[in-house]
Amino acid sequence: MNEIRAPFRAYAPGTQPDNDSPQYRSTGLRHPTRPLLKIPQTITELTGPQFSPAHFPPTDNIAVNGTHEAVGERIIVEGFIRDEDGRPVANTMVEIWQANAAGRYNHPRDTHDAPLDPDFRGSGRVFTDSDGAYRFITIKPGSYPWSNHANAWRPNHIHFSLFGAGYATRLITQMYFPGDPLLELDPIFLATADAQARNRLIAKFDLDVGKQDYALGYRFDMYLRGRNATPMEDNHADHH
Amino acid sequence: MQTTTSQTIGPYWHLIEDRSWSDLTRFGATGEVITIEGTISDGAGAPAADACVEIWQTSPTACDEFPGFGRAATNEAGVFSFKTIMPGPVRGPGNTLQAPHLAVTILARGLMFHLATRLYFDKEPANENDPVLSLIEDKARRNTLMARQTKAGVWHLDIHLQGDAETVFFEI
Numbered sequence: 001m002n003e004i005r006a007p008f009r010a011y012a013p014g015t016q017p018d019n020d021s022p023q024y025r026s027t028g029l030r031h032p033t034r035p036l037l038k039i040p041q042t043i044t045e046l047t048g049p050q051f052s053p054a055h056f057p058p059t060d061n062i063a064v065n066g067t068h069e070a071v072g073e074r075i076i077v078e079g080f081i082r083d084e085d086g087r088p089v090a091n092t093m094v095e096i097w098q099a100n101a102a103g104r105y106n107h108p109r110d111t112h113d114a115p116l117d118p119d120f121r122g123s124g125r126v127f128t129d130s131d132g133a134y135r136f137i138t139i140k141p142g143s144y145p146w147s148n149h150a151n152a153w154r155p156n157h158i159h160f161s162l163f164g165a166g167y168a169t170r171l172i173t174q175m176y177f178p179g180d181p182l183l184e185l186d187p188i189f190l191a192t193a194d195a196q197a198r199n200r201l202i203a204k205f206d207l208d209v210g211k212q213d214y215a216l217g218y219r220f221d222m223y224l225r226g227r228n229a230t231p232m233e234d235n236h237a238d239h240h
Numbered sequence: 241m242q243t244t245t246s247q248t249i250g251p252y253w254h255l256i257e258d259r260s261w262s263d264l265t266r267f268g269a270t271g272e273v274i275t276i277e278g279t280i281s282d283g284a285g286a287p288a289a290d291a292c293v294e295i296w297q298t299s300p301t302a303c304d305e306f307p308g309f310g311r312a313a314t315n316e317a318g319v320f321s322f323k324t325i326m327p328g329p330v331r332g333p334g335n336t337l338q339a340p341h342l343a344v345t346i347l348a349r350g351l352m353f354h355l356a357t358r359l360y361f362d363k364e365p366a367n368e369n370d371p372v373l374s375l376i377e378d379k380a381r382r383n384t385l386m387a388r389q390t391k392a393g394v395w396h397l398d399i400h401l402q403g404d405a406e407t408v409f410f411e412i
Contacts, residue, residue: 008412012242017352029283030401037412039372040333044358045412046344049309050302055267084243097255105252109290123255147394161256167296167343168412170354174247188248189401193351197245197330222244228321 006227007041008168009084014194023187025148040043041168048166051093053127060136062096062124070120074215077175078201081132081162084226088132094138095161097123103142104220112144123125143182155182155189164224175220176202242389246354249344249347251290264295264324269306271325275394276359276387279318280346287318291348295359299327299340302389332371339366339373346399356410359397362386376408384408 019031039045063070081089099105102114106122120139126136135174141155157174164171176183181188183202192198209217260266271391276295291314293327302308302387312320332338339360339401346355360367367373367386376382387395398409 016246019355020350024350024352026248027352028284028350031348032406033283033402034353034406034408037375037407038411039375039412042338042372043330044296044334044338045340047298049296049307051307055307082241084241086241090294095256095382099252104382105255107252107255109251111391122257125256132274159247159253161249162396167345170294170345171244172249172347172354173244173245188352192245194245197242200288201245201247209404221241223241225243 005046006229007046008166008225009228011225012194012197015192015197017191019193020037023188024191025065043167045168046166048163048169050091051127051163054095056125058122058126060126060135062121063137063139063160065119065121068119069098070139071117072120072142074137075140076135076137076210076215076217077158077220078135078209078217079203079219079221080131081128081134081224083164083165083224083232084239087226088127088128088165089162089224090130090132092128092132092162092164094126095123095136096125096129096138096158098138098141098158099144101139101142103144106143114142114144121207140177148187152186153182155180155186160222162222162224169224171222173222174201175218177218178202178205248349248350248352249292249354251349252324253292253347253378257292257313259313262310262320264307264310264322265306265396267298267305268337269325271300273323273393274326274396275321275323276342277319277321277394278359278387278399280314280320280348280399280401281318282350285403287316288313288314288348289316289318291318291320293320293322294347295322295324295339296343296345296347297324297327299330300325304367329366334371336369336371337366338394339364339370341370341372344399346401355401356412357407358385358410359387359395360385361395362388381408
């Protein structure tokens, strides 16, 4: 039995957002209108890209540009990436991107009238260690307005992109900050029906993650799909 | 613990874009080099100009010279493009063989959860018995996954998020 071939588990009901989320206006013309077709997990879905730090060099401190410190409140974010059974997802690439302290993305399409910071590009990449732990240093992102509805503001957030073991474990998410009053007004955060599931997107404030006289810290653990106990029927049929 | 909840990639994901990633031959892969190009449009027929398109292929097998994975942004016209190596068939469930294909993931503003589909190659005889294509009962809709050769080495696929020509998207 080759465990690597066991299919990934279905998502727990209610824990993932519906693409048809009318409160988030941009979904209107972009969500599929026909039911998704359930397909078996084949070698294509059970395997996935593996990134090496040699080809994809890590950048774990994005709060500094050479010797220039970015403007804003420096923070350390760390956590574990595990599967649903608690197994570490080791050596996996974690990509992050975010607005600067003023709530402005270093992006040509961001027209918000808040200052850009020449010392903050706002993107980075790290790899988990053998325990599935990751850590990076950044600036606490600011809130910013968006055009979804009248006086709409996004809560402070950091975008995360994860791959995990297979094509089927791809995850794009956002990390939020505890105590943010905008969370209960945000249609993106609220698009997930299960309140417990969406509340897990809120990082935990943790002084021990921070560093004295240097930065405050937040802990944000993420979980990728676990595997079913039963391997695929064609487990033995390895023609390669 | 349950799988972490997905959130949209949003309109500013280009901060992690590296344009070289759209070329899967950049680490020195050899084989039949092909260009994959296509468009993404929304329910009003407007181009999705801020989408992230990712491809993954298990043939040829990923190695130091060939990542098997690519990422490209759509431009103002909703057009994306990749350079890669033509895949061969790979094994499927049971004793089946899958026709040459690429897994395609679409992430964008307005998508809370990424969309999964595949790209197959038009006129490939193995398509007839492909175990995934065969699951699409309406045979006309199988064409929504079929890239067409526009010139030597160039394959084109239009992806429709909604509408009469809506692409078949998968639950994996």
